[in-house]
């Protein structure tokens with residue numbers, strides 16, 4: 001908690017930085033590097049910022065653009081108790097569509113990174129639930145292709161758990177007209193908090209990509 005509070009002034013500074021980089025007329029590449037540096041403050045795999053932000057390396061550009069739009073439209077990043085997620089929404093609003101396209105292109109060209117960070121939970125119960133309710137969409141190439149589901153197994157445990165929690169509490173909303181996304185939210189709502197942690201503990205123990 002103490003640590004979180006110390007970072008609040010830094011969040012403010014980042015906000016100012018992003019406005020500055022919008023207004024100035026640096027060369028494109030330089031501006032992009034500057035923006036990526038901001039993202040990496042929270043999203044870098046070795047970041048010292050105590051947020052749940054996941055690594056963005058290797059994220060498909062279509063998925064990133066869509067999620068940034070969700071932050072801009074207040075479908076994500078709305079938990080009043082989470083200063084970092086709200087700072088994330090500010091970041092998403094600070095950029096033009098063109099800048100977002102360039103940032104998304106940059107990250108999609110990078111190699112995905114595996115986070116080993118997990119949460120504690122009952123791995124056996126987690127495996128049972130994951131195989132029954134999640135892997136059809138998330139774990140095979142075909143499943144992901146037909147349902148347009150993102151890869152999740154490389155992401156950090158605390159991030160995965162927070163997302164399940166947010167879907168369950170309707171703090172993370174999705175574009176209405178996709179039946180798979182609506183299903184994702186519905187599946188999360190049927191899990192207890194213990195089940196959510198068990199699933200994440202299983203994912204982080206079992207998958208290494």
Ligand code: HEC
Nearest residue numbers: 035038039042051052053064067077084085087088091103
């Ligand atoms: C102040 C810290 C911070 C900064 C700076 C930041 N983010 Fe985030 N970001 C977060 C947090 C925290 C989350 C998870 C929020 C949540 O879902 O509650 C997140 C989530 C995301 C997600 C969704 C990930 C997923 O798997 O769905 C994307 C995409 C993203 N950020 C992109 C960016 C980009 C691009 C930048 C730089 C322009 C950036 N972020 C800068 C903290 C930050």
Ligand code: HEC
Nearest residue numbers: 133134137147148149150152160163174180181183184187
């Ligand atoms: C019907 C297919 C489907 C099923 C079943 C499903 N998901 Fe998803 N999941 C999705 C889709 C599609 C998204 C992207 C939602 C969006 O656009 O925000 C998603 C998003 C997620 C995310 C957020 C990823 C990120 O980068 O932020 C997590 C975590 C997740 N699912 C975990 C699970 C778990 C755990 C289960 C089983 C309990 C599950 N999903 C079941 C389709 C599915």
